[in-house]
Amino acid sequence: MKPIQSKEEYQTYVDQKTPNSPILKNCFNAFWVGGLICAIGQIIFEICKIRGIDETNSYTIVSMLLVFCSAFLTGLNIFNKIGKFAGAGSLIPITGFANSIVSPAMEYKSEGYVMGVGAKMFTVAGPVLVYGISTSIIIGIIYIIFNTQSLILV
Amino acid sequence: MIFIKKVGNQSYILSKPVNITSTASIVGPKEKEGPLHQFFDQCLEDEFWGEKSWESAESKIVKETVNMVISKSGIPSREIDFCLAGDLLNQCIASSFGLRETNIPFIGLFGACSTFVESMIVGSTLIDGDFANNVVCCASSHFCSAEKQFRFPLELGNQRPPSSQWTVTGAGSVILSKDGNGPFISAFTPGKIVDMGIKDANNMGAAMAGAAEDTLITHFKDTGRNPSYYDAIFTGDLGHIGKDILVDLASSKGYNIKSNYNDCGVLMFDKQKQDTHSGGSGCGCIASVFSGYVYKMLQEKKYKKVLMIATGALMNSTSTQQGESIPGIAHAVSIEL
Amino acid sequence: MDWYMVLKAFITGGIICIIGQILIDKTKLTPARILVTFVTLGVILGGLGWYKYLIDFAGCGATVPLTGFGSLLAKGTISEVQTTGLIGAFTGGIKAAAGGISAAIFFGYIASLVSKPKIKKQ
Structure with a gap:
């Protein structure tokens, strides 16, 4: 090998040396775990429908139950193993959002219940709420400005 | 001015080699499962070691490792002139909290993961310069406290990329002395x-x-x-x-x-x-x-x-x-x- | 029970997760950035009214991933704007998504009370 002269050259060399993530295997695991979580959600939804609960509430019940399961598994120290196996499969569904709130809450318990659990709970999930809510407000304002159905392609 | 101990640009040869009198090491449970487990003095069964937080567990590891190396060396602790230690936590709290009861003059060092050899270098110069007879050096890290400080909560379900490394839970400590039979x-x-x-x-x-x-x-x-x-x-x-x-x-x-x-x-x-x-x-x-x-x-x-x-x-x-x-x-x- | 719908949810949800996985492996984005990207994307798609079609097709396959959470924020905002005007832009989103958010906070708090983090053995 010839001596490396520049930082760019070193970066290219390092990229070559660093093994890539096993993307096919990861995608396969993400697909079936993520799919399974959604399918479980759909089964809960169907049960709600049979019981005569309206659609909006049913979706909320699905979210809450999945959030509960995720928090429960995180508390049992199991969710990180699922996450390690499934990657985006457990991160992208609402279970990942719940895990990202529960895990820092548990982690920072040693710093107390107010500044530890209370404050650090949102270290990972906080940005999700900030960007989600801010974007939705902007959408609402745009809707008011145009106040027309043209934006909403119904 | 002529530096008689300096050779070349930045290397130093000691006029009288500094003796490594004794060493001690304590590691965590994952290291216990590793191929080197039989060489460590003590392997822990869990990361908390009876403490409430990982930070205090790491301090305890530092404390016990230093106590162990002192007792193994047979040198009374009042004859140890300096304690040089460092770790990865903010403001080196694992070392300073772990060593607050030792009653040995303490110099905290930070060189990220190079701290251990850094402390041996500083210790050797103290001894070679006739400032000390015995110096204890120590460095520690803890997987959980390092993850908490540098990366993500332990229970977060994320994947580690193939290039990531696993922070060792453990500490190693040596006593450097003026006299001895080596190494x-x-x-x-x-x-x-x-x-x-x-x-x-x-x-x-x-x-x-x-x-x-x-x-x-x-x-x-x-x-x-x-x-x-x-x-x-x-x-x-x-x-x-x-x-x-x-x-x-x-x-x-x-x-x-x-x-x-x-x-x-x-x-x-x-x-x-x-x-x-x-x-x-x-x-x-x-x-x-x-x-x-x-x-x-x-x-x-x-x-x-x-x-x-x-x-x-x-x-x-x-x-x-x-x-x-x-x-x-x-x-x-x-x-x- | 509509098992065909369950199958559609499985496949759609799985495909959305594959997109996330490719993003993780190829761009080295942290989990927080991935979640932000998906929620923001969901809000925009929901605001444009496009995400509704995916929900009609796949049900929970579209609502359970975080894009669905985003689209719920957008949907709530727009329906509230239609009834209360500007105030609705500020109240609608969270109102619609309140169930999931409150559940996550509450269960997270409970979990932190009763449970302690452990090292990943693997």
Whole structure:
């Protein structure tokens, strides 16, 4: 090998040396775990429908139950193993959002219940709420400005 | 002014080699499952070790390791003149909290994962300069406290990329003395900060390999030695990727270290069985591997001349978020019988 | 029970997760950035009214991933704007998504009371 002269050259060399993530295997695991979580959600939804609960509430019940399961598994120290196996499969569904709130809450318990659990709970999930809510407000304002159905392609 | 101990640009040969009187190491449960477990003095069953937080568990590891090394050496603690220690936690709290009851003058050091060799270098100069007779050096790290500070909560379900490394839970400690029967610290080369422009905090090995190469080659040039002078050369925590890179970088400069070089992070874990990706890292990695494995090899005369190069990544989580690259550092110390 | 719908949810949800996985592996984005990207994308798609079609097709396959959470924020905002005007832009989103958010906070708090983090053995 010839001596490396520049930082760019070193970066290219390092990229070559660093093994890539096993993307096919990861995608396969993400697909079936993520799919399974959604399918479980759909089964809960169907049960709600049979019981005569309206659609909006049913979706909320699905979210809450999945959030509960995720928090429960995180508390049992199991969710990180699922996450390690499934990657985006457990991160992208609402279970990942719940895990990202529960895990820092548990982690920072040693710093107390107010500044530890209370404050650090949102270290990972906080940005999700900030960007989600801010974007939705902007959408609402745009809707008011145009106040027309043209934006909403119904 | 003539520096009589300095050779070349940045290496130093001690007029009277400093003796390594005793060593001690305590490691965590995952290290216990690793291939080196029989060399450590104590392996813990869990990461908390009866403490309420990982930070205080790490302090306890430091405290017990230092107590152990002092009692093994047989030197009364009032005859120890300095305690040099460091770790990865903010403001080095693991060391200072762990050692607050020792009653030995304390100098806290920070060199990221290079702290252990840094403390041995400072200790040797104190002894060689007649400031001290006995110095205790210690470095520690803890997987959980390091993850909490640098990465994500433990229970977060994320995937670690293949280049990531596993912070070693453990501490290693040595006592350096003026007199003794060896092994001896005969020379050292403090490293310069080398920034290779790597920004990926999950690829520390690549970020530090440049610094390791710089120190390694400077050491050879300054002292006129070559790789075959040593029975073994160890780097601190370059991991599998960094180790390969260092071998390549050194051979590109005309030094072949392939046959007698290894990395403590590579030795610490079984890559296949323990799923540690690129290997071990952290201050405690080279500290415990030296205090456990390498020192015993020296005592059994399996190695006669060893070069220890501790590598450190001088970054924190803020600098990574601000998009800064990761500067590396490496300190080398030559140990001979 | 509509098992065909369950199958559609499985496949759609799985495909959305594959997109996330490719993003993780190829761009080295942190989990927080991935979640932000998906929620923001969901809000925009929901605001444009496009995400509704995916929900009609796949049910929970579209609502359970975080894009669905985003689209719920957008949907809530727009329906509230239609009834209360500007105030609705500020109240609608969270109102619609309140169930999931409150559940996550509450269960997270409970979990932190009763449970302690452990090292990943693997």
